[in-house]
Amino acid sequence: MGSSDLVFLWLVIALCCAATCHAAIVALVHPGSAGATIRRSDSETRTGALEAVSVLKPLCGAEPQLYANLETFCTQTHPSFQLVFGVASAADPAVRIVRQLARAYPECDMQLVIDSTVHGSNRKVSNLINLASCAKHDVIVIADSDIAVGPDYLARVIAPLADEGVGVVTCLYRGRRVDGFWPAVGALFIDEWFAPSVHMANAGGYGRFGFGATIALTRETLVKIGGFEAIRDCLADDYWLAERARMIGLRTVLSDVVVATDVTEHRFAALWERETRWLRTIRSINPLAFVFLCLTFTTPWLLTGALLGLCLESGATLAQSTADTVVDLSTSLGISARLLLHWRCANSWRAFWRDLPLIPLRDAMLCLQWLAALFGSSVVWRGVRVPLDDARNPYDTNASDSQ
Numbered sequence: 378m379g380s381s382d383l384v385f386l387w388l389v390i391a392l393c394c395a396a397t398c399h400a401a402i403v404a405l406v407h408p409g410s411a412g413a414t415i416r417r418s419d420s421e422t423r424t425g426a427l428e429a430v431s432v433l434k435p436l437c438g439a440e441p442q443l444y445a446n447l448e449t450f451c452t453q454t455h456p457s458f459q460l461v462f463g464v465a466s467a468a469d470p471a472v473r474i475v476r477q478l479a480r481a482y483p484e485c486d487m488q489l490v491i492d493s494t495v496h497g498s499n500r501k502v503s504n505l506i507n508l509a510s511c512a513k514h515d516v517i518v519i520a521d522s523d524i525a526v527g528p529d530y531l532a533r534v535i536a537p538l539a540d541e542g543v544g545v546v547t548c549l550y551r552g553r554r555v556d557g558f559w560p561a562v563g564a565l566f567i568d569e570w571f572a573p574s575v576h577m578a579n580a581g582g583y584g585r586f587g588f589g590a591t592i593a594l595t596r597e598t599l600v601k602i603g604g605f606e607a608i609r610d611c612l613a614d615d616y617w618l619a620e621r622a623r624m625i626g627l628r629t630v631l632s633d634v635v636v637a638t639d640v641t642e643h644r645f646a647a648l649w650e651r652e653t654r655w656l657r658t659i660r661s662i663n664p665l666a667f668v669f670l671c672l673t674f675t676t677p678w679l680l681t682g683a684l685l686g687l688c689l690e691s692g693a694t695l696a697q698s699t700a701d702t703v704v705d706l707s708t709s710l711g712i713s714a715r716l717l718l719h720w721r722c723a724n725s726w727r728a729f730w731r732d733l734p735l736i737p738l739r740d741a742m743l744c745l746q747w748l749a750a751l752f753g754s755s756v757v758w759r760g761v762r763v764p765l766d767d768a769r770n771p772y773d774t775n776a777s778d779s780q
Contacts, residue, residue: 383696386685386700387700389681389685390682390685390700390703390704390707392672392678393678393679393681393682393685393704393707393708393711394703394707395672396672396673396674396675396678396679396711397675397678397679397682397707397708397710397711397714399577399672399673399675400675400711400714400715400718401710401711401714402577403573403574403576403577403673403714403718404573404714404715404717404718404721405717406573406576406577406580407572407573407576407577407718407721407722408576408721409721409722427455427456427457427532428457428514428515428516428535428538429457429458429459429513429514429515429516430455430457430458430459430514430516430517430518430531430535431458431459431461431512431513431514431516431517431518432450432458432459432460432461432517432518432519432520432531433461433463433505433508433509433512433517433518433519433520434447434450434460434461434462434463434508434520434522435463435501435504435505435508435519435522436462436463436464436469436471436475436504436522437464437465437469437471437500437501437504437522438469438470438471439470439471439473439474440522440523440639440641441555441639441641442523442525442555442639442641443471443474443522443523444474444477444478445525446522446523446524446525446639447462447474447475447478447522448478448481448482449525449526449527449528449530450520450526450530451478451481451482451485451487452482452528453526453528453529453530453531453532454528454529454531454532455529455531455532457514458486458514458531459486459487459488459512459513459514460485460486460487460488461487461488461490461508461511461512462475462487462488462489462490463489463490463491463492463504463505463507463508464489464490464491464504465491465492465493465500465503465504466491466493467491469491471522472489472491475487475489476489486513488511490507490508490511492504492507494506494507496606496609497606497609497610498609498610499608499609499610499611499612499614501614502605502608502609502611502614503609505519505605506604506605506606506609509599509604509605512596514596515595515596515597516535516538516593516594516595516596517593517594517595517596517599518531518534518535518591518592518593519589519591519592519593519615519618520590520591520592520636521589521590521638523638523639523641524550524590524591524636524637524638524639525553525636525637525638525639526634526636526637527634530634530636533632533633533634534546534548534591534593534632534634535593537630537632538593538594538595542627542628543627543628543629543630544594544598544619544622544623544625544627544628544629545587545592545593545594545598545618545619545622545623545627545629545630546591546592546593546594546629546630546632547586547587547588547590547591547592547593547615547619547629547630547631547632548588548590548591548631548632548634548635548636549572549575549576549588549590549631549632549635549636550567550572550588550590550635550636550637550638551567551568551572551635551636551637551638552564552565552566552567552568552637552638552640553637553638553639553640554640555639555640555641556643557643559642559643559644559645559647559648560640560641560642560643561732561735562648562735562738562739562742563640563642563648563651563652564640565732565735565736565739566652566739566743567638567640568722569718569719569722569736569739570673570674570739570743571655572635572722573718573722574673575631579631584623584628584629584630584631585616585619585620585623585629586616586619586629586631587615587616587617587618587619587620587629588615589614589615590636590638591632591634591636592615592618592619593632594618594622598622598627601622601625602618602621602622602624602625603621605618607621608621612658612661612756612765613658613661613662616662649742649746650757652742652743652746653746653749653750653753653756654756654757656670656746656747656749656750657750657753657756657765658756658765659750660750660751660765661765667750670747671744671747673743674740674741674743674744674747675711675714675715675740676715676736676737676739676740676741677740677741677744678711679708679711679712679715682704682705682707682708682711683708685700685704686701686704686705686708689701689704715736719732719733719736753765
């Protein structure tokens with residue numbers, strides 16, 4: 378074996394070991410299934426944080442669980458909140474759902490805004506701009522339409538805003554499969570790749586988060602960062618909203634509340650499109666982080682290590698023997714770490730064994746999606762092709778200036 382072959386061999390071994398280290402760290406810092414569920418009202422909430430809240434819910438279409446998801450916002454224990462729902466057309470099927478809610482919860486301060494005004498290339502942000510003028514209160518929570526929350530959600534989420542140094546509070550989410558094989562695979566994308574990676578980054582002190590599941594901030598902060606108008610042409614609007622607050626010196630807090638988000642893609646093509654869109658968006662926002670994502674797809678690296686170990690067993694040199702020992706240890710530890718992460722993400726032993734055969738498929742799909750996301754200059758969002766240029770840094774002027 379020549380020197381160049383040895384260099385390549387040790388490079389591959391180093392990548393396998395790095396993937397194993399990542400899997401082990403993620404498995405250890407993950408809070409487990411007990412910390413990855415909707416938090417209930419048995420936990421304490423600071424009474425000083427119970428300011429009145431306006432919840433903005435941009436809607437588009439009647440998703441499979443829309444009524445049930447929106448209903449969880451109507452049953453909040455918070456003493457004073459307003460729900461503002463928005464659609465772009467009176468013909469939107471979501472209108473019927475909101476009107477059903479209004480009849481079922483007449484005591485709830487609820488408003489439906491129908492406004493087709495388009496303010497930029499991001500239709501969701503255009504919807505938010507149309508909703509913002511109807512918000513009555515100085516604490517604002519933006520939440521996607523496909524999430525379900527516990528009854529103490531609002532009180533817990535806005536609590537960190539009592540600290541003047543906090544600009545944005547955001548929530549992590551757990552995948553909730555809506556019947557079928559591909560929704561189960563999609564839920565694993567969230568539960569066993571995305572969420573654990575966020576927990577690891579958060580444990581390491583990384584605070585540049587902003588998830589559409591929940592963004593909570595004050596009206597004062599929203600004004601200072603230029604309002605929703607400042608991100609009207611941004612694809613990753615949730616991320617850039619939080620980033621603009623960070624640019625003026627305010628922190629982002631990852632809430633201890635974890636909400637549930639529906640995974641409804643029953644076709645492989647739809648799931649592939651959605652997940653590849655997320656990865657391409659990450660590539661546009663943070664290219665360096667995107668490159669290192671290749672180390673987070675555990676199973677392909679474990680397979681590489683196992684094949685490498687088989688090839689090295691016949692080696693007679695000290696270098697080959699050492700390499701064989703290292704790669705065998707890495708593979709064994711990697712398998713253990715991946716199983717530990719799967720166990721900590723599962724709600725029960727039944728769920729552990731049910732989803733275990735999906736792990737190789739899930740990790741292999743992630744690897745292939747990452748390769749696909751290396752290329753392409755656009756993504757498809759709600760049937761519309763959006764250029765990745767719309768995920769660019771939106772603050773080429775001072776963050777406090779309105780655009």
